Amino acid sequence: MSSGKKKLTDEEVREMIEDSDDEDFSDGSDEEFVPSGEELEDSEMEDVIEDIEYDRNYVCESQPNENDKNRASSSPSESTDEESDPVRGSPRQLPFEQQENLIWLSDVLALGRENFSGNPGVRNIEEILDEDRKVNIIKIFEYFLDDSLIEEMVTHTNNYAQTYQNVRSGLHSRMKRWKPVDKGDLKNFFGIIMFMGVKILPSIEHYWKLDILYYCPLMHSIQMSYNRFVTILRCWHFADMQVDNSNITHKIDSLVQKLVGKFRSLYVPPEVIVVDESIIKFYGRLRIKTYNPFKASSYGIKVYKLCTVNSYTWSYEIYAGASIQYEGLDKPGTVVAKLCEPLLDQGRVLIADNYYTSVPLAKYLKDRKTDLCGTLRKNRVGLPLNVTKSKLKKGQCVARQKDNYITVLKWHDKRDVLMISTCHGTR
Numbered sequence: 001m002s003s004g005k006k007k008l009t010d011e012e013v014r015e016m017i018e019d020s021d022d023e024d025f026s027d028g029s030d031e032e033f034v035p036s037g038e039e040l041e042d043s044e045m046e047d048v049i050e051d052i053e054y055d056r057n058y059v060c061e062s063q064p065n066e067n068d069k070n071r072a073s074s075s076p077s078e079s080t081d082e083e084s085d086p087v088r089g090s091p092r093q094l095p096f097e098q099q100e101n102l103i104w105l106s107d108v109l110a111l112g113r114e115n116f117s118g119n120p121g122v123r124n125i126e127e128i129l130d131e132d133r134k135v136n137i138i139k140i141f142e143y144f145l146d147d148s149l150i151e152e153m154v155t156h157t158n159n160y161a162q163t164y165q166n167v168r169s170g171l172h173s174r175m176k177r178w179k180p181v182d183k184g185d186l187k188n189f190f191g192i193i194m195f196m197g198v199k200i201l202p203s204i205e206h207y208w209k210l211d212i213l214y215y216c217p218l219m220h221s222i223q224m225s226y227n228r229f230v231t232i233l234r235c236w237h238f239a240d241m242q243v244d245n246s247n248i249t250h251k252i253d254s255l256v257q258k259l260v261g262k263f264r265s266l267y268v269p270p271e272v273i274v275v276d277e278s279i280i281k282f283y284g285r286l287r288i289k290t291y292n293p294f295k296a297s298s299y300g301i302k303v304y305k306l307c308t309v310n311s312y313t314w315s316y317e318i319y320a321g322a323s324i325q326y327e328g329l330d331k332p333g334t335v336v337a338k339l340c341e342p343l344l345d346q347g348r349v350l351i352a353d354n355y356y357t358s359v360p361l362a363k364y365l366k367d368r369k370t371d372l373c374g375t376l377r378k379n380r381v382g383l384p385l386n387v388t389k390s391k392l393k394k395g396q397c398v399a400r401q402k403d404n405y406i407t408v409l410k411w412h413d414k415r416d417v418l419m420i421s422t423c424h425g426t427r
Contacts, residue, residue, distance in 0.1 A: 104384035104400035110425040114347035120270040156237040333361040344368040371423040
C-alpha cells in the first residue's frame with residue numbers, strides 16, 4: 001500500500017540542499033553584514049581592519065552606565081515614546097540612542113572657522129643657507145643632526161662597545177678589532193646608510209664586493225671596511241645602557257625628542273594641519289612591529305605624524321602599545337591631542353581620517369579654538385541615528401548639527417561617506 005509520500009530522486013535532494021544555503025540578508029544593510037575581503041574595495045577593507053583594532057573602551061561624557069540602560073528598557077511603568085515631561089517639558093525616559101538623537105538638530109547652519117592667530121613660516125633661516133644665501137642640503141642635515149647630538153652618539157656607542165667587547169671575547173670575534181669611534185666615523189657611517197637607501201643590493205656585504213656586478217666605487221672611496229661598518233652598526237647607541245620594561249622605546253626616546261624639537265624649531269605650520277600615520281618598513285624581531293596589508297610596507301613600525309599641507313613632518317610619535325589616555329578621549333583622540341598640543345588655541349583647522357575623528361575629539365579641539373574636519377566611522381558613540389542609519393541614493397545628502405558647532409554629514413556617491421566638521425554646514 002502506498003504511503004502517499006513521493007520518494008525524491010538524488011538530483012531533487014541535491015537541489016533542495018543547495019537552495020537552503022541561498023539565504024538573503026535581512027535588508028542588505030551594511031550595519032548587519034560585513035562583506036568578505038573579495039567583495040570590498042581596498043579602502044573599505046582597511047576600514048574593517050581598523051575597526052577590529054579600534055579600542056572599544058570608548059569614553060564619552062554622555063554615555064550611560066549599564067544600570068541606566070537596563071532601567072530604561074525594562075521598567076514597564078515608564079513609556080519609551082517621545083512623551084513630554086510635564087515639569088521639564090522635555091522627553092522623559094527615552095532609550096539612550098533616542099535621547100542622543102534628539103540633541104542633533106535638522107536645521108544645519110553654516111559654520112565659520114576660528115580666527116587664525118598663528119605666525120607660520122620658516123624659522124632660523126640663517127642656519128640652512130650657504131654663503132650665496134641659497135638653501136643648502138648639507139646645512140639642513142647639520143641643523144637636524146648637529147655636532148652635540150653626534151657627540152652623544154659617540155659617547156654612548158663607545159660605552160656600549162666596551163661592555164659588549166668584554167662579553168664577546170671569542171678568539172675570532174670582530175669586536176676584538178674594535179676601535180673607539182669619533183664624529184668623523186659616525187658621519188661616514190650615516191653617509192653609507194643613506195647611500196644604501198638609494199642603491200639597493202641583496203645584502204650589506206654586497207656593497208663592498210669587488211665583483212663587477214656589484215662594485216661601488218663610492219663605497220671604497222669612503223675608506224670604511226665592511227667589518228668596521230658592521231661593528232659600528234652593532235654598537236650604535238643613543239642613550240645609557242639600562243633596562244626599562246615599562247617603556248619599550250626608552251633607548252630611542254631621547255633621540256626622538258631632540259629630533260622633533262629640531263623639526264618644530266625650523267618651521268611653524270600654517271592654518272591647515274594634518275594627522276595621519278606611516279609604516280617604517282622593518283622585518284626583524286620587535287615587540288612593537290605592526291602589520292597592515294594596505295600600506296606600502298606591510299610590516300614595520302607604526303608612526304603617528306602631524307604634517308603640513310606642503311608635506312613637512314612637524315611632529316611624530318612612535319606607536320609602542322599601551323599609553324596614557326586623556327580624560328574624555330579614546331586612544332586615537334589622545335594621539336591627536338598630544339601631537340597638536342603646541343599648535344592649539346591659535347585657530348587652526350585639523351584634517352584627519354576616520355581612525356582619529358569622533359564627537360569627543362571635536363569638542364576637545366573646539367574648546368581649544370581648533371576646528372576639526374574629516375571622515376567618520378559610523379560606530380562612534382553619540383552620532384545621530386537619522387544620519388548613520390539613513391539610506392541614500394547617489395547624490396543625496398543628509399546632515400545634523402549639535403550645539404551649533406558640530407556637523408555630522410553623510411552623502412552617497414559610489415558608497416556612503418560619513419563626515420564630521422566643526423567649520424562646515426552642509427557644504
